[in-house]
Amino acid sequence: MTANTTPVINFRRGGTAAEEAEKEASSGYGRREAKFLSLRGDGEKAVVRLLTDHDDWIYVLQHSFIPTKPAPQGAEHWPKAMMSVCRKDEVFAGHYTDCYLCDNKVKNSFGNSGSPYVRLWALAIEREVVYGDGTEALGGPAHKDLIVGIRDKIDEIDELDAEGKPTGVKFRYPRVLIINQPMKGFFSNLKALYGLHNTICDRDYEITRDGTGKETNYRMAAIDPVADVAPGTPHWEQYQTALAEREINLDVIVAERATDAYYAKWFDPAKDVDKDGNVVPAGQARPVGATSMIDLSGTNAPAGAGTVADISPDLRSRIASLGVPAAPPAS
């Protein structure tokens, strides 16, 4: 380029995309956390690879859209409503003798009965479809606007030192999504696909939200299987390694939402959680910060390699690295 030419800048456009970008830039969530699959608007979509197959879906009784108690002093981002797992679900086998929400017939945010209903849980990896843009890097003009591959979305997570400050090293993991949805309109559609293929883990699905409110349905469109991501492959093993290193465990995620501490933190005004995580009578705990320190002493995570079908390994590797920041310097 010479000094006299005007640079051609392709700004990214669109309010929704900008909102997403802002969210991603400021997310800064910890290694052990995973996002929930959240498609809020009619027509919104996501591409996922289910990690939890049909037989392993967890189902529990849940209270949904329950108003939270007032935010403690200094708390940021205090949600207006939360869900919880009902402590009277038979899975707990009487471990809990009470459920604050059932016992007090607490109404949901819409003023309706907050009675618990069955909801299901599964884990997935968020994926994204890569389209050819006409450049040689993406298959040339012949592949313009066509799907040339699917790759994992990547989370970059700061390594923290002993004081909780970022060291500059970033861990890169495939993005894990928690799916928590009802049978009707969501998992029933996946179940139908399971009936077809005997598994739902062997291919990616594009999930599209149809409608809002009670009549919401989620359409599941199967994307042709990518052979080298299926269970039993090294890529699948990378997913399992990422879950292990991030200590993301679906059983724990569900169980945490029925604990004394969870109910004390979000719902029961007579109780508080102190800075050590103990449940204490209200008014006796100093406010606690929203986040805890995370010990990141592990080694670098496997980079989430992209995968594509029917194109050369070379192009495949170039697609895999597109848009993915360079590996962090060794510490």
Ligand SMILES: [Zn+2]
């Ligand atoms: Zn309950």
